[in-house]
Amino acid sequence: DPDKRLPAMAAVNRSSFTIAKCILVGVEGLEESQTWISIPFCFMYLLALLGNGLLFFVIAKERSLHEPMFLFLAMLAVADMTLCTTTMPKTLSIFWFHAQEIAFGSCVTQMFIIHFLFVAESAILLAMAYDRYVAICDPLRYTTVLTPSWIVRILVAAVVRAFCLMASLTFLLLRLPFCGRNVISHTFCEHMGIVRLACADITLNIWYGLTVALLTTGVDTVLIAVSYALILCAVFRLPSRDAWAKALGTCGSHVCVILMFYVPAFFSIFAYRFAANSIPRPAHILLANVFVTVPPMLNPIVYGVKTKQIRECLVQLLWRPGKWR
Numbered sequence: 173d174p175d176k177r178l179p180a181m182a183a184v185n186r187s188s189f190t191i192a193k194c195i196l197v198g199v200e201g202l203e204e205s206q207t208w209i210s211i212p213f214c215f216m217y218l219l220a221l222l223g224n225g226l227l228f229f230v231i232a233k234e235r236s237l238h239e240p241m242f243l244f245l246a247m248l249a250v251a252d253m254t255l256c257t258t259t260m261p262k263t264l265s266i267f268w269f270h271a272q273e274i275a276f277g278s279c280v281t282q283m284f285i286i287h288f289l290f291v292a293e294s295a296i297l298l299a300m301a302y303d304r305y306v307a308i309c310d311p312l313r314y315t316t317v318l319t320p321s322w323i324v325r326i327l328v329a330a331v332v333r334a335f336c337l338m339a340s341l342t343f344l345l346l347r348l349p350f351c352g353r354n355v356i357s358h359t360f361c362e363h364m365g366i367v368r369l370a371c372a373d374i375t376l377n378i379w380y381g382l383t384v385a386l387l388t389t390g391v392d393t394v395l396i397a398v399s400y401a402l403i404l405c406a407v408f409r410l411p412s413r414d415a416w417a418k419a420l421g422t423c424g425s426h427v428c429v430i431l432m433f434y435v436p437a438f439f440s441i442f443a444y445r446f447a448a449n450s451i452p453r454p455a456h457i458l459l460a461n462v463f464v465t466v467p468p469m470l471n472p473i474v475y476g477v478k479t480k481q482i483r484e485c486l487v488q489l490l491w492r493p494g495k496w497r
Contacts, residue, residue: 223472
């Protein structure tokens, strides 16, 4: 009966536009070496968890550290731990156990969290640069500018901005039809990796994703650069060369970590859209994994251990644990 076949055909057609599971290939082309590749990434992941966990614990416990700069560091530590934990366990399971399958919903959720944290962390780095600018260039107004209420507003603004932009990005992705392709040449789910599985025009997704990146992290990068340029100008007006050396050392290490955060991310953003066929896939995948492990590993060292107050509290924590009871 043709009338009875119509509902069945409609159900088949609807199911053909969805994916139940995705397959994450890992480092395509280096499958035999993935066990060795996993060693440094596992080590960096553990260091990132340990360093950021200690940093957050010290700042949370020590009331003398409840100042704007340290509160921003605590936010950064939470974002770093979440970013690592969103990606590395699945990546390591691919390397060690060849557990390549991931549910499509889980893949989209992972993508949302990764990009949400990237945009939010970019805002936190900008807030930290502004904090240093006010502290060095306008110290008399520091306590009146960066009040607790303003810190809360900055955090809320960072979260709302990231959530709204990533929610719209995810909506544009989920509206696409998928016709059966489910293999992603990566160790985790990126936006463009999922979008390229669709069997429809993805131009809007490509350009919207690029626009979001440029209007958020791109603008943040420019403002961070301006902040550090103004800081250096203020430092060079000081008569003491020791102050020059100290400020250059601090700013230099901060800039290095910031570059380690932004350069791999922007490389991934532009490579996926405009040079997907000209850049070796292993290089692209490995650099993306560097982006989610190296900055979280370095941030506690550069921003935390090199800060005198945190270093002193950390020593008290390790040598006098009774202090925290």
